[in-house]
Amino acid sequence: MHRAHERLAARDELGRVLTPARPFGPIATEDVAGIGRSTVDQLFDRNNRIYSQAVSDLFPAYIIGRKGAGKTAFLISSDTDREVWRAAIDTEKVYHEMLNVLNAYRGDGLFVGQRAEIWTALFDHVAMFHAWRFFDGHDPEGKLNVLGTYLGRAADPAADASQVAERFLRQVRERVHERPGTGPTEILEGMGQDKARFADARAAMRDLLTDRGQPLVIVMDNLEELHLRLRELTPVLAGLFRAVGGIMARSPSDRPYGVQICLPSELFDQIHRIAAAADKDMQGGYLKIYWSARELLRLAGTRLHLFLRTRHPDEYDRLARAADRVDEPEPDIALLRAALPTNFRSGLGIPEDPVAYLLRHTQLLPRHLIHILNSVFSRHDRGSTPWQVTPAAILAGTRHAEHLLVTSILAAYQASYPLAGEALRRLTGRLDICFPACELHKVYNRQGIRKVSGMDFDEFLSMLFSLGVLGIRFGQTGRYNKAHFQYTFDYELGAQEEHDHLCVHPLFTRYLLERSLPQLRKAQAHATYPYGCDPQGEDYRTAFGYTVPPPRN
Structure with a gap:
């Protein structure tokens, strides 16, 4: 009975995400972040070969991708890797609080190295909370007590990494106002109490995490509106890059945690200019997200499979039988092909494979293909259904999607x-x-x-x-x-x-x-x-x- 209830709950969750207007789901990963883990797992394809490198033992410090490449999806998906702990912090909130701290110092009044010191301490606090919260029976009790004492009210099991990071930055800002003219080093040294100062808690965290066999990686998603606020956030980013470079430059034995930051490739040239010393600040390597046509089709076929099974099971069964006759080794891609017409002419009047036509109108980004397919497969006004798409629906749906995609590219x-x-x-x-x-x-x-x-x-x-x-x-x-x-x-x-x-x-x-x-x-x-x-x-x-x-x- 319990398993049957779970299946019904998962079906209801999929029904909220895969709708008649959006049979392939929302174009932004953030829109599915609140649903159950098992449902999210069904929506994302981890056979992507770039993804396998993102979660490898190398832990690239920067994940670079264009808008719509799936940077957020990579972070959500990688969270299921139980060989590695990942602590995600809310980029928008942390940037906001860090900007408040720097403004308390009158913005550019701090050198890049001093801003990096605050960022490094922020990451240390997230790692402290993780080390304290996820203790095991082998941890020395004394070191855990040091962390619990230092964290104080932040040592709340109901809290998350973002809340810990925000609380730390607010404390720093309050101390800056209380002690104007005091640099970050002195501010940090004074945090805590006699039984557990910042330096004591940092040392306890490093010992605990180094002794554990499961690595910790602190991750920060891309800020969607970074292109609009780049000038304002330049001091914040310069300090972040210097901090990440310093963390990743340490030897593995002296690095209790790793850091992964998502950044937009559209701004990568400007990001290199923001980094005060790019060769030093951008250490740790970066991984660019590239998708292949087959991977995009596999993702799309999986979404169509889930949509039809959830909302139109009878039509799914009929289409699955038709897909068995399609010359395509991967069942979900065959299902996608079976739903599309065999005879199709493009807007230029060229006889064409409809799958190739749809892919040609993308820049090999998941967001592009999902947006186009949602537009095509929901065109009921063209005599079309999601299990029997008409040529007119392909042309009208693609045309409708193009305008928004072009606008999105220009905005990025x-x-x-x-x-x-x-x-x-x-x-x-x-x-x-x-x-x-x-x-x-x-x-x-x-x-x-x-x-x-x-x-x-x-x-x-x-x-x-x-x-x-x-x-x-x-x-x-x-x-x-x-x-x-x-x-x-x-x-x-x-x-x-x-x-x-x-x-x-x-x-x-x-x-x-x-x-x-x-x-x-x-x-x-x-x-x-x-x-x-x-x-x-x-x-x-x-x-x-x-x-x-x-x-x-």
């Missing part, structure tokens, strides 16, 4: 390219889907884009590559121009004006060429096929050396 790069939207509007209707690179330079000059954007041509082209608006053609088929886009590379693309052809990404085609589409269709223009999105193609991450190929059985 707002800090780096505040005038990107205006510059792109100067290109509208003035280029083909594929064109010589020198033609872009002519349009740039004719439309006065330098005056609008303040960028010279090379900077403008670099922006278009960064946004994923344009790629560089490397091959052709009878239907497509195959192109490399920067989001699959770990370095910046560069084009030669006299030799290279540039291609507009499918996600931006309608944004830039809406009025030209009838003529392009009539001229049988080639569509852009971004490298890496072929459902049956090679894993570009292995080809570029980002991941190690899986072992052969």
Whole structure:
């Protein structure tokens, strides 16, 4: 009876997340963070090879990914790894409280090393609370008593790591106001009481965690609005990077815990500038999140499987039988294919595999594909159902999703390219889907884009590559121009004006060429096929050396 009740509860939770309007779930991981652990486990695919590196023994200090790459999902998923303890602290609240502390010191009045000292002490407090709360029978009682005495009211089993961190920062701020002109070292030395000072508690924590066999990693998610508050938070971030670099530079025997910080790749160039000494502050390594087409399809197929089994079990059974006849080794991907039409023509009139069409309109990000699929599979106004999708629903749903995705991409790069939207509007209707690179330079000059954007041509082209608006053609088929886009590379693309052809990404085609589409269709223009999105193609991450190929059985 108890297990039956659990199954019903899990089904109800899935029903709240996978809805008729969003059959593939919300695009933001934060929207599912409050549901049960077993339900979350069903929604996330841990077969991703980048994920396996994120939770490896190396514990990269920084997890870097574009908006929608799943940085939060990586943290939530990694929390289920019982070989490692992970203590998550609320990034928004901690940044806010740290900013209050620095403002009490009159902001930039502290050197970077002093700000790092406060950050390191914050991480130490989180580790102290963890060491005290999750004690075992082998821990020396005296050291636990030191931690309990020092933490005082913070030693509340009902508290969490974020509350401990916030309480510590508020204490620091109060002491700064009480003792103006006192530096962080003196403030920290004075915390606690005679029986247990800060230095005593830190030493007890290090001994306890070093003796335990299960590592602790303190994790901080990305701040979603970091691009809007980057200037304000620069002192906070500079201290954070110096602290993380110092922690990760220690020898493993002198490092009782690790730290993992999620950061947006859209701001990575500015983050490097914020770091006072990037080679020292960014120690500990970083891992960039890249997804393969197969991994995205597996994730999508799993979500469709869960949605249909939860809400339409009869249709699921019929579709599963149809999926058995699909030439696809992975059942959930076969289920996705079985729900899509076999005959489909793109907006350019090209006969196309609908799965490839959907993937082409993403930048290989989970958020992109989930948003597009939600839009496509909920188009009941096009004679479509989630178990029998019509070609009209694919076209209308993809078109509907494109606008929000383009807006989201421009917003993510707002800090780096505040005038990107205006510059792109100067290109509208003035280029083909594929064109010589020198033609872009002519349009740039004719439309006065330098005056609008303040960028010279090379900077403008670099922006278009960064946004994923344009790629560089490397091959052709009878239907497509195959192109490399920067989001699959770990370095910046560069084009030669006299030799290279540039291609507009499918996600931006309608944004830039809406009025030209009838003529392009009539001229049988080639569509852009971004490298890496072929459902049956090679894993570009292995080809570029980002991941190690899986072992052969």
